[in-house]
Amino acid sequence: MTNQPQQQQINIELGEKEAEGIYSNLAIITHSPAEFVVDFTRVLPGIPKAKVHARIIMTPQHAKLLLKALEDNIDKFEKRFGEIKIQGEPNQGGFGFQPPESGSKVH
Secondary structure, eight states, rough: OOOOOOOOOOOOOOOOHHHHOOSEEEEEEEEEEEOOEEEEEETTTTOOOOOOEEEEEEHHHHHHHHHHEEEEHHHHHHHHOOOOOOOOOOOOOOOOSSOOTTOOOOO
8 A cells, every 4th residue: 555645625616706807918026035926917008007906926836836837738728729929029118928038037
């Protein structure tokens, strides 16, 4: 008999308001040694102000697990539907989610 941890089943409840979702095309990510903070907002053309619609705070370990889960899901998506194309250059005055500038190190 092996000593493997048992998988715990978690029931997750999705409320009506949360099920509607929140559209976001901009995330602002900050961090400290203890946590990552992701503020989700949306920027609209011609409107110079943006409101944070959701703030998610997580440990660095959970942030890295989220990154891995996103990478895995994007890989599965692209295998099924084709490559996701990023339009335009990030530093040309556009808005929305932006990849790191070239030369930036991502760990």
